[in-house]
Amino acid sequence: MSAEESQEGLATVGLTKAFGGVTALDAATVSFQHGKVNALIGPNGSGKTTFFNCVTGMIRPDSGRATYRGRDITGKPPHRIARAGIGRSFQLCRVFPRMTVLDNLLVGARPGNLAAQLAGARKREEVERARGWLTRMGIEHLENAEARNLSWGQQKLLELAGVLMSDPDLILLDEPAGGVNPALIDRICDLVRELNAEGRTFLIVEHNMDMVMSLSDHVVVFDRGRPIAEGPPSVIQSDERVLGAYLGV
């Protein structure tokens, strides 16, 4: 693979999705940098989450195409896209509430053939891998607790650990700082930087501008279902269109 090709990460061309009369995504053509921390920002209702849902297969776009590393992923089912190396967290974190923390991770373990499917779920190497991620998140002491008994912040970390368990190259985080205390935000930022340094690409939707500006290499701004600006954080902060979209001036 040439150097240019490897630069090509997640990209969309003319991605469109309407709900009834509301056009959530309006021919969005955008690309994100592979190997970097990308951010997707924009006012509420600008189509960020719909964009996430379209590129992860949760909803099917009306038209347009999405590609990841040159492969067409438009309209593919979510589990295929996950296996292609795209992991995601959900806005308002989602875990499996009545499964233990360890089992929450084992759901994302590597798939196997038919025999492996019927073999025991707690395969030693997968359990070790899961414990590794839990330790990294600092929640390894909770492995036998039911996920619903964890605090909000712990659930956020658990969700991230679960996504990492499926070993994605690209991680989509939908508002990772939502409802989280400042100390944990720092912790999540550190984790993102570390994981990025280890070669994982990030695409983050976030309203916390301090976090976005300090964390990301590349920022894309959405307004009314399409990108209106993109560039490094320093440029975006002073872009008039961005200020207009956010402040309505």
Add this chain to the structure above:
Amino acid sequence: MPRGSEALRRSGRFLRLGALLAGIAVALSFPSFVPSPYELTVGIAILNYAVLSTSWNFVGGFTGYISLGHGAFAGLGAYGTGLLVTKAELPSFAALFAAAALVAVLAVPVGYAALRVRGASFVIVSIALVLILLLVFQSWASFTGGSRGLVVPRPFPGMLRAEHHEVFYFLFLALLAVALLAWWIIDRSRFGMGLKAIREDEDKAQSLGTPTYTYKLVVFVVSATFTALAGGLYGLWFGDLDPVFQFSILSGSYMVLMALLGGVRHLYGPLLGAVIVGYGLEYSKVEYGDTPLHLVFAGLLLGVVVMFMPDGVIPAVTGLVARVFRTGETSIREVTAAELRAEREADAPDTPSERRTDDQPDGKREVRQ
């Protein structure tokens, strides 16, 4: 993992093994100490319910999809077996397995359509399946016997009635054992982990790479097949099929009630529910004859379960036991930063680690963030 819980788990395993062996011994010796063949038929009816609700629990327990239409698969298994014996003149047990195989094949398109919708919509679709089949089997009298019913020849013509019951008691017991074994294997497998993830949050499971639709369809077919085997075996035992009873929402509802009562997350939940509800139904049928009082009983029981034991008897009882011994579940309490600092200072000389769990004197575990 705390050491105390390891010892507890080991003793729990012994206890469970002992209970299992005792249960098997009771089940195997039951026919030899019943006073009359009537009690044996009650035992068979209960075993039949147990197989049905365990079969239902492959879908209901693992994926959380509540099917009220599983009676359809039991009915198809029964009629399939009966028709293959009478029309195709297959040997009884060849007909039973052939009918189950046919139901498995039929369950693929049914599941393909029904599993596209979730929640209440799935319940409605499953009910529709029973009602459609009821109409078909009632109206197509030239083939199915219609409302007059279908007589299924006995597999062992020369056999005395008491002996006949005894054979079928053990056949149902064997089928129950196979169904429980299959449920247990899936429960501990990766496949089962995926199914339980579907129950918890289907979209999330899929976003982690679980092929949810395939998983649901496979377990739906497994469930339908076991249900059909139970229905077919019932047909061979009872010998007389009536579409009104075979394709009734009631039979599906009983499966749900029994599984919910015992606990859908537990291997033996549906079995326990079948023993309680099955015995209750048989008892009220004897005591109150043809009055619909057994339906009142079932309805009340469902209400009690939903209100007071939403997870079923097994979790309710184990929860109670755990509370008495105060060792079972992990309890999590968050501590404030100040408390944490104070404790850390107190612990500082010998325990440098920041995060750790303690075995508290009262046996509860505390967890810090």
